[in-house]
Amino acid sequence: MSVIVFVEHDGGIIKKKNFEAVQYAAVIAQKTGATVTAVILGNIADAEIEKLGEYGAQKVLHVEDKRLDELHPRAYTSAILTAIEKENAKIIVALNDINGRAVAPRIAIKLKAGLLAGALTYPDLDKGFVIKKAVYAGKAFAYVNITSDAKVIMLMPNTFPLVKSEGKATIEKLAVNFGAKDFGIKVKEVSKVTGEVSLSDAALVVSGGRGMKGPENWYLIEDLAMELGAATACSRPVSDADWRPHHEHVGQTGGTIRPDLYIAVGISGAIQHLAGVNGSKTIVVINRDPEAPFFKAANYGVVGDAMEVLPRLTEAVKKFKLHK
Amino acid sequence: MKILVCISQVPDTSTKVVLKDNNTAIESNGVTYIINPYDEWYGLIRAIELKETGVASQIDLVTVGKANTEPVIRKALALGGDKAIRIDVESNDPYLTAVYIADYAKSENYDLILCGKESIDYNNGTVGSMLAELLDMDYIGFATGIQIEGTNAIVNREVEGGEETDTCNFPLVISCQKGVAEARIPNMRGIMAARTRPLNVVTPSAVEPVTSILSYELPPAKAGVKLVDPADMDQLVKLLHSEAKVI
Incomplete structure (x- = not known):
């Protein structure tokens, strides 16, 4: 069994928060006796993907399709579901950010999984599968138990400090049968401010x-x-x-x-x-x-x-x- | 074009959170409830604008909540909308909320479903994307602008560090934030008209819960502020480096 973590990248560069997601998935895998498989989509060099091993990914499934350089929520969902089936995963980790919110909820529906958006802690397995999250934009916190068999967790970025290890990940290319409606959204124009910290x-x-x-x-x-x-x-x-x-x-x-x-x-x-x-x-x-x-x-x-x-x-x- | 706008009742933004029942619930007594600002200011108002300009023919509003949410849905109707649907169940789980709304919406053939980017109480921001999956629709999140041309939506949306323009055919779910529309205040005519607009109460479909909230907690009180002399910013930098260890 495997914990699947969805890793985003920005034009071929993996950002810090994505390593955080991998590390988070690795800790959950350790707690539940599973392995960690990362899924990464689009155009990115193996040398960059290998870095995921340093944060606990044992295997990386890479869907090499340059259409995935743009966010296509349905295509991303198809790709991640293919990985989930291949790895027989019950726990899915993504980030609580723009792309995470477009994809993780769709996966939760497909898997009939409880979803926790904005995880601030590792799951407490003594009480079930209990994770803390902020509610009322941080005026209070809730302890949420995910009771379904499959579980989707969206980690809040900048919650856990990164610890680098010597780990190595194997990279496998993953083929995905995309659906007819997977690329329904056409991206016409992108204007990004460069040089600024997001x-x-x-x-x-x-x-x-x-x-x-x-x-x-x-x-x-x-x-x-x-x-x-x-x-x-x-x-x-x-x-x-x-x-x-x-x-x-x-x-x-x-x-x-x-x-x-x-x-x-x-x-x-x-x-x-x-x-x-x-x-x-x-x-x-x-x-x-x-x-x-x-x-x-x-x-x-x-x-x-x-x-x-x-x-x-x-x-x-x-x-x-x-x-x- | 037929639009569904999702409306969530939330506590007013000035609400101070008070816990009760041994921290297993949030006190609702004394709390003023409002339409979730993202739903109202952006989703609902944009739908109304689209009807005013002849692009939309019908606007329905949907909320998931017990009878105590009716004043808020009436207030939404006073801004605009042809009818409202209240799905008669309390839900704080986005999965259940999405299934309830989708089960209602699937036979209604909406072209466009608008919701706020998140509700300001549970901050999940996931119902729109779940609805899209349940209804086999596309989804564009964090929209900052929506234009309609024929059966095509042109949507500006936030991306990390910038903005993107997407186009997509109907049917489509869009989650809205600032930029999509300008806030309005309901006028007397709208308030009067809202009284006669239908508010249909629908029985929720049966769904197994997938999460449960065990307890709540308030943030720890800050230890107290350490004041630094405004003339001595070297001291502040020193504290941030050696005491707070953040730089």
Whole structure:
């Protein structure tokens, strides 16, 4: 028996969060006495695929079909189901991200499997198959028992630190009989911002609110983010006012993120905003108002004007990097 | 074109979560319920716009919930929609929710099913994709724009680090987020009209549960903020490096 983990890649490069998914699947396999088989789709070199072995994959099934370089949820589902049947898998691991959400739920339906979206722990097998997840965007947590025979788990990125091993994975090419409707979606245009760190899997995030006073001051946020190698985010009023693109909006009605470090600048800390970011390991709040509610949720606080504090902090980070 | 909009009742975003019954349930007393913002602001409003411009001929709204969800579905009808369907069962499992809706929808031949990108209570974001599988439809998630040309949908959607434009024939399920439409407020005429629009109560199909929630937990309280002198950012960097160990 095997645990199947669906591994995405970005133009032939496997990102950190996908290694996290493989490692997560490996721990579950160990707990349940199974092996780990990763499934990877589209155009990617064997040298890159081999890296999955370092995080616990014993076998990788590679579906070499360049149509799969684009997201086709039905085709992805067909491919992963082929792997599931071949490996007789009952536990499927994917990520709780855009592609994971397009594919894992379809697999859950096919397998009549209970699905857990946003896993924060390994399954507790003493109590059944119990996994913790955030609800109400992190205002609370639920312990969910998957009671069906087959199980689909979507892991929250940036939850478990990676540990590299000496493991090696064997790569097998997998042939898939795609269905007539599998490529019904036509991709017309892709516009990707390159060079920026993507928010959903960023370890460090610098975020601005209304206290930044206007989009013309955002270079201060961007300068700090660039020095840190961080992604940028914003609060809802900022995205509503179109100071920033809406995919940067974090909070209960925007994205939920769980970086190692969240630096909130000029954000008061409304309950809706906190809900989206309170899974962050460390929170720094910079605000001129010492009464801002965000300070109560912060690990470190700086009471001061963002326009003065931000350049100082950027300089301090620069200095730190030079002497490291 | 016939559209189905999925509507979920959720606690207002300002709700503070209180646990009860030995942490096995979330207190609902004193909680104000609203239409899930992603369902309302984006899915429902876009459907209404498509009807106003003559593209859609019929909009149905569906919700899964007991009688206590009726005020919220009436509020959705006040914004727009020809009729509402309430599937009379409580569900906090996306699999069951999707099966209930699909069992109702399969004989209705919807061209387009719109839902929010996720509900703000259980944050699964998986019902749309499950519906697509159950109804043998295509699915496009995280949409930021929807245009219709004939039997073809042109959908902008979020991808990691950017955006993509897809086209797809009906039938299709789309999960919606910001950008798809602009929020509206129901007017008096809509509120009056909503009273006379049909709200059909449907008995749920029989499905075996696949998950159960054993208990809930609140996040641990933060230990308290450590204030750093705004003139000394070297100190903050030092703390982030040697104490928090995040840089």
